Amino acid sequence: xxxxxxxxxxxxxxxxxxxxxxxxxxxxxxxxxxxxxxxxxxxxxxxxxxxxxxxxxxxxxxxxxxxxxxxxxxxxxxxxxxxxxxxxxxxxxxxxxxxxxxxxxxxxxxxxxxxxxxxxxxxxxxxxxxxxxxxxxxxxxxxxxxxxxxxxxxxxxxxxxxxxxxxxxxxxxxxxxxxxxxxxxxxxxxxxxxxxxxxxxxxxxxxxxxxxxxxxxxxxxxxxxxxxxxxxxxxxxxxxxxxxxxxxxxxxxxxxxxxxxxxxxxxxxxxxxxxxxxxxx
Amino acid sequence: xxxxxxxxxxxxxxxxxxxxxxxxxxxxxxxxxxxxxxxxxxxxxxxxxxxxxxxxxxxxxxxxxxxxxxxxxxxxxxxxxxxxxxxxxxxxxxxxxxxxxxxxxxxxxxxxxxxxxxxxxxxxxxxxxxxxxxxxxxxxxxxxxxxxxxxxxxxxxxxxxxxxxxxx
Numbered sequence: 001x002x003x004x005x006x007x008x009x010x011x012x013x014x015x016x017x018x019x020x021x022x023x024x025x026x027x028x029x030x031x032x033x034x035x036x037x038x039x040x041x042x043x044x045x046x047x048x049x050x051x052x053x054x055x056x057x058x059x060x061x062x063x064x065x066x067x068x069x070x071x072x073x074x075x076x077x078x079x080x081x082x083x084x085x086x087x088x089x090x091x092x093x094x095x096x097x098x099x100x101x102x103x104x105x106x107x108x109x110x111x112x113x114x115x116x117x118x119x120x121x122x123x124x125x126x127x128x129x130x131x132x133x134x135x136x137x138x139x140x141x142x143x144x145x146x147x148x149x150x151x152x153x154x155x156x157x158x159x160x161x162x163x164x165x166x167x168x169x170x171x172x173x174x175x176x177x178x179x180x181x182x183x184x185x186x187x188x189x190x191x192x193x194x195x196x197x198x199x200x201x202x203x204x205x206x207x208x209x210x211x212x213x214x215x216x217x218x219x220x221x222x223x224x225x226x227x228x229x230x231x232x233x234x235x236x237x238x239x240x241x242x243x244x245x246x247x248x249x250x251x252x253x254x255x256x257x258x259x260x261x262x263x264x265x266x267x268x269x270x271x272x273x274x275x276x277x278x279x280x281x
Numbered sequence: 282x283x284x285x286x287x288x289x290x291x292x293x294x295x296x297x298x299x300x301x302x303x304x305x306x307x308x309x310x311x312x313x314x315x316x317x318x319x320x321x322x323x324x325x326x327x328x329x330x331x332x333x334x335x336x337x338x339x340x341x342x343x344x345x346x347x348x349x350x351x352x353x354x355x356x357x358x359x360x361x362x363x364x365x366x367x368x369x370x371x372x373x374x375x376x377x378x379x380x381x382x383x384x385x386x387x388x389x390x391x392x393x394x395x396x397x398x399x400x401x402x403x404x405x406x407x408x409x410x411x412x413x414x415x416x417x418x419x420x421x422x423x424x425x426x427x428x429x430x431x432x433x434x435x436x437x438x439x440x441x442x443x444x445x446x447x448x449x
Contacts, residue, residue: 001323008284008301008347028345035343036325039304048301052348077337097413098394099328102337103344185326186412 003038007047014056014160018135020049022158027051029073032096032104033112057107057162066168069131072107072161076119079106085169086279091122091177091193096186107161110143113153113216115251116187120147120217122177124209125193126166134159147216170205173197176275178268180212182255188212189256190264192220192244194276196227203227206240208272213265214248222246223269232277241270286350290315291359299346306330306341308349309356317357317386321415328414331387332356338394340413357386360393369393369431378427380418388414392428400436404429 009025011017021027025047028034037043051057057073060082070079080092080101095118096104109119110130120143128143135158143164146154155161179191190212197205206227208220226240244265252258283298290313297312309315309332320342321329330342333355341354361367369389372378379385388411395402395410402410407428408421416424 002304002307003302005300005302007282008345010347028348031344031348032325035304035345038302039323039325039342050345050348093409097328098391098410099331099338099340099413100325100343102334102339 001039001041003035004041004044006038006045008050009047010050010052011054014051014054014133014162017049017051017054017160018133018158020047021160022135023047024157025049027111027160029108029111030075030103030105032100033108033114051160067166069163069165070106071163072110072131073105074107076101076104076106085175087175087177087275088122091118091175094118094177094179094181106164110146110164111153111155111161113147113149113151114187115150115215115217116182116189116191116212117217118177118179118188118191118211121188121191121193121209121211123164123166124217124219125175125195125207126169127195127207128164128166130155130161131163131165132156132159133162138162140165144219147218150215152216169195170197172281173205174276174279174281176272176277176279178271178275180264180268189261190268192265192268192272194269194272196273196276196280198232198277198280201231203230203232203236206273208244208269210244210265210269213245213250213261215251218248220244220246220269223273227273237270237273237277241266241273244269284347284350286347288346288349288351289353291355297346301345301347303346304342305332305344305346305349305354308346309341309354315356315358319383319386321383321387326413326415327384327387328391328411329384329387331390331414333390333394336394336397338391338413355390357389360389367393368434369396369428372427372431372434373424376423376427376430378419378424384414384416384418388416388424392431395428396432396435400432402428402432 009020026045057071059071061069177193180189193209195207206224208223211217222243230236245262250258250262319329321327325343332341
């Protein structure tokens with residue numbers, strides 16, 4: 001099928017894009033989420049604003065203080081080429097397929113707020129924030145709390161997501177991503193991202209992002225709390241991972257019912273933690 | 282309401298008037314008559330429509346023609362000719378990397394993308410690179426063999442393997 005007809009505006013600048021989205025237009029960047037929906041007519045739009053050519057929205061910008069800003073239009077392939085953080089490339093390689101990674105953008109993954117998208121879990125584990133620009137200026141919103149439901153985020157109708165930001169990662173922290181993929185679609189049934197640092201013999205920092213499990217990606221704060229201060233032993237990891245779905249309603253579908261999905265969330269949380277610890281200095 | 286766009290397709294500049302909703306694959310097949318690029322699904326999963334956009338493999342069913350304005354597209358028609366096959370095409374022939382052939386143009390475009398990035402891919406890397414391309418005939422084994430062979434031929438910088446001798 002082909003999409004239903006829509007009006008199209010190609011924004012030449014961020015200001016043009018902000019002006020153009022007012023009044024209910026949808027934004028297209030790489031198009032790898034919205035076009036499949038429009039083709040299947042699961043979604044329709046009256047007006048589409050193409051932000052794909054706005055150069056200032058692109059780019060991978062490490063800052064002197066160790067923080068990082070990734071422009072919203074940065075594709076998965078560009079991010080993969082730019083990142084030097086151990087384990088991140090391996091995680092990106094688990095996202096979709098090479099064709100989608102060439103066009104799909106990190107900003108699109110956040111703005112689309114797909115409950116099974118990988119990048120939101122990874123961004124949550126790195127304490128990421130969304131940088132949003134609207135007619136009233138810029139605001140920076142932590143991703144923890146930004147995802148409100150399936151395909152619903154905190155972006156206002158008149159705002160454009162311009163970048164994802166993260167603070168400096170604690171010294172020596174390791175990263176791991178463990179994913180149980182639905183074999184046909186490649187989407188996460190369970191995806192768990194972990195950023196963990198040790199100090200002395202115990203865990204000093206833990207952030208766990210989970211996707212595929214709940215109606216939106218979330219931070220597993222009970223897992224984090226159980227890890228911090230623990231001795232990073234197998235027993236401590238298993239005890240912490242057991243909290244992977246604490247306080248969340250677990251998705252249930254034909255690929256994985258809630259009981260199985262919750263059990264896998266625990267297993268994959270354990271694997272992500274182990275992978276992060278293996279890379280922690 | 283239509284938009285005027287210019288694409289460089291297989292090295293030739295082509296101007297088109299397209300509706301904004303027109304998919305790149307429709308522009309390629311229906312407006313430009315290049316039907317080697319196939320449409321195999323409605324869900325952006327099968328990869329039969331894979332072309333190269335500025336040298337990167339993309340699914341032309343998941344891109345609007347207006348998004349490709351000003352950019353360079355290579356389709357399977359730009360890879361080789363029946364008389365002078367591209368080494369990847371020749372390797373698919375040699376290694377029996379196709380049966381019905383429907384997925385083959387997309388497989389070849391994905392393989393070209395891989396070999397351009399990595400001229401000596403392992404079998405695992407080849408399978409990972411064609412994750413976005415579905416074949417319902419071969420079981421993939423001979424596709425992997427064909428891509429490995431093509432990479433070896435291209436690495437050696439030698440001419441394409443000779444076509445099989447005529448069956449006189």
